[in-house]
Amino acid sequence: MSGVEWPVSQLVARLLMFVGPLAGMVAAASAGVPPPGWLVALVLALAVGWALLPESLLGTTCLALVLAWWGLADLTELPAASLVAALGLLVAHVAALVAAYGPPELAVDAPTARLWLVRGATLFVAAPVVWLLAVLLEGQPEPPGVWIAAMVAIVVAAVIAAVAFGASEEEPVGDA
Amino acid sequence: MTLATRWRATAALGRALMLAGLGIGGAVLMGEPVGLVLVAPLVVFAALGLAARPTRTPSARADIDHVSLHEGQGTTSRLRLTDAEDAEQITRVVAEARYVATHPADGRVSGFVADGLPILEISPRRWGRRTLGHERVALTTRWAGYRWGPATLPGLEMHVLPGPTAYTSRAETPQPKGLVGAHRSARQGAGTEFAGIREFQPGDRLRRINWRISSRTQRLHATTTRAEEDAGMLLVIDAVADHGRSGGVDGAASSLDLSVRAAAALAEHAVRRGDRIALRVVGGSGRQLRFGSGWVHLRRLLLALSGIHSGVEGHRALATHARVPLRATEGTTVVLLTPMLTEAIATVAATTARRGLPTLVIDTLPAEAEPAFPDDTDPELADLAWRMRKVEREQVLAGLSALGCPVVAWRGPGTLDEVLHRLARRAQLPQVRIR
Numbered sequence: 323m324s325g326v327e328w329p330v331s332q333l334v335a336r337l338l339m340f341v342g343p344l345a346g347m348v349a350a351a352s353a354g355v356p357p358p359g360w361l362v363a364l365v366l367a368l369a370v371g372w373a374l375l376p377e378s379l380l381g382t383t384c385l386a387l388v389l390a391w392w393g394l395a396d397l398t399e400l401p402a403a404s405l406v407a408a409l410g411l412l413v414a415h416v417a418a419l420v421a422a423y424g425p426p427e428l429a430v431d432a433p434t435a436r437l438w439l440v441r442g443a444t445l446f447v448a449a450p451v452v453w454l455l456a457v458l459l460e461g462q463p464e465p466p467g468v469w470i471a472a473m474v475a476i477v478v479a480a481v482i483a484a485v486a487f488g489a490s491e492e493e494p495v496g497d498a
Numbered sequence: 499m500t501l502a503t504r505w506r507a508t509a510a511l512g513r514a515l516m517l518a519g520l521g522i523g524g525a526v527l528m529g530e531p532v533g534l535v536l537v538a539p540l541v542v543f544a545a546l547g548l549a550a551r552p553t554r555t556p557s558a559r560a561d562i563d564h565v566s567l568h569e570g571q572g573t574t575s576r577l578r579l580t581d582a583e584d585a586e587q588i589t590r591v592v593a594e595a596r597y598v599a600t601h602p603a604d605g606r607v608s609g610f611v612a613d614g615l616p617i618l619e620i621s622p623r624r625w626g627r628r629t630l631g632h633e634r635v636a637l638t639t640r641w642a643g644y645r646w647g648p649a650t651l652p653g654l655e656m657h658v659l660p661g662p663t664a665y666t667s668r669a670e671t672p673q674p675k676g677l678v679g680a681h682r683s684a685r686q687g688a689g690t691e692f693a694g695i696r697e698f699q700p701g702d703r704l705r706r707i708n709w710r711i712s713s714r715t716q717r718l719h720a721t722t723t724r725a726e727e728d729a730g731m732l733l734v735i736d737a738v739a740d741h742g743r744s745g746g747v748d749g750a751a752s753s754l755d756l757s758v759r760a761a762a763a764l765a766e767h768a769v770r771r772g773d774r775i776a777l778r779v780v781g782g783s784g785r786q787l788r789f790g791s792g793w794v795h796l797r798r799l800l801l802a803l804s805g806i807h808s809g810v811e812g813h814r815a816l817a818t819h820a821r822v823p824l825r826a827t828e829g830t831t832v833v834l835l836t837p838m839l840t841e842a843i844a845t846v847a848a849t850t851a852r853r854g855l856p857t858l859v860i861d862t863l864p865a866e867a868e869p870a871f872p873d874d875t876d877p878e879l880a881d882l883a884w885r886m887r888k889v890e891r892e893q894v895l896a897g898l899s900a901l902g903c904p905v906v907a908w909r910g911p912g913t914l915d916e917v918l919h920r921l922a923r924r925a926q927l928p929q930v931r932i933r
Contacts (some may be wrong), residue, residue: 346536377509381513382512382516385513386516389521389524389536392532392533393521393525395532400532400535404532405535407536408535408537408538411536411537412539415510415514415517415540418509418510419509422509422510423608424589424608425591425606427606428589431609434587434610442539445540445542448538448542449535449536449538449539451538452534456531482548
């Protein structure tokens with residue numbers, strides 16, 4: 323990758339891919355579940371690798387670690403900081419897909435950036451809605467069979483997604 | 499060329515699906531809603547991405563508006579897509595090609611399909627057959643769920659003609675021998691150039707009678723004029739080697755650049771005057787083009803010039819046969835465009851001049867030309883050899899001048915005026931010709 327001159331827009335996108343997971347970890351610390359230093363270092367290392375290779379599995383691994391830390395954390399209540407973490411994950415994800423539209427030397431044009439800014443904001447609405455529902459339903463008695471129904475729904479959704487996704491491997495557009 | 503590939507899920511969709519599954523599964527298994535909150539936007543993203551799954555397979559074809567154009571001119575590379583209704587975003591990346599400038603300069607464009615397919619402006623910077631760099635095209639569906647390509651389209655070929663060079667000349671052609679043209683002939687005929695006044699002869703046109711002289715002498719006299727004829731020009735290009743560096747139409751010119759551009763300018767000038775023109779390439783392709791006139795012939799000649807490349811194949815044949823059969827007839831002016839670093843070319847010039855054909859040499863060796871030596875060559879030795887070669891070259895040029903074959907450096911308009919005047923004056927004198 324030596325000798326490649328990245329435009330500013332690509333640098334910004336890749337910076338956001340680095341900042342997003344970091345925001346997720348910082349939010350966890352602010353919620354009272356600070357991640358251990360080795361985990362932060364691992365996430366940051368993966369984020370750097372992902373910023374260089376936005377089409378790689380490093381991104382999935384990096385975001386999955388943040389997600390896993392939040393899932394495994396012993397939370398007494400659903401903190402508002404989880405919304406910051408959700409925003410961090412979404413920003414990093416959207417930045418990666420915008421960066422992967424072409425080779426690293428291809429600048430992200432303004433209409434594309436605007437479109438994904440709007441789309442990202444629209445997508446983020448789902449997080450506070452779910453958070454609000456979770457806060458409202460906290461402490462309510464669970465209807466019988468709700469978890470089984472949820473599992474069935476997940477399996478069905480996963481099967482549909484797997485069929486739609488297809489089994490083919492993806493080829494990157496650019497070098498990175 | 500049309501190319502078809504297929505849609506594949508993007509890394510973004512795969513990432514969203516995996517994280518969504520992880521977050522929802524974890525939340526359900528552990529009874530903690532935080533995972534749901536974190537992945538909720540990604541779930542929506544994945545759902546929208548999957549919903550925009552494409553149903554048709556597009557195909558792409560790259561075209562350029564002009565396949566043949568002059569160096570320095572510009573054209574547009576367009577992409578033609580079929581069945582691409584599912585695509586939202588398009589990215590085009592054209593690889594760099596020698597002597598081809600693009601706009602944007604890096605050859606990368608991206609945009610929305612709905613806004614019109616992005617175009618690339620292309621400008622070849624040097625004459626010749628140019629192949630554009632191969633192009634990679636990728637399409638992405640709405641919500642970046644699926645990507646088509648990147649498909650690689652092979653580079654397109656262009657015929658780049660030598661640039662339109664301004665060239666004019668007021669010089670008369672030394673020995674016009676044709677039918678009808680713009681050059682003053684040595685013989686008398688129906689022209690406009692005054693030749694003399696003589697007694698009326700049967701066959702003279704009545705409108706040629708000079709009444710003033712006739713009334714004074716009491717005998718009919720007629721005004722005579724010189725005939726006007728067309729002439730032929732044979733352009734001989736030395737393509738045995740290309741000396742110097744070519745920086746394209748805006749940069750430094752190599753010997754072959756100078757030769758080809760000068761030949762194009764001379765040919766255009768000759769065609770404008772109604773003269774016949776022929777081409778002979780020595781070395782390289784060894785291309786020959788018979789005498790012809792008119793704009794169609796000029797176009798043919800420019801295409802032949804654009805196909806010239808340096809090489810020694812023809813030169814070997816040249817050395818074997820000792821003489822090049824130029825097929826130049828009486829009345830033809832032979833113009834050799836050469837850096838004069840090949841003995842055989844000097845022989846051609848000398849032989850043609852001895853045949854009595856008006857021959858002139860246009861020296862196309864750039865001042866800054868340096869020879870190419872292998873890396874392990876002693877630089878001092880190389881320099882000495884090059885200087886000796888240049889001294890030899892000067893001797894050859896001086897020898898040709900002594901033979902009556904003028905040598906001039908190409909400097910655009912008026913380059914040949916003086917030498918053509920000299921050759922025209924010399925053509926009036928009686929000569930001994932070797933056939």
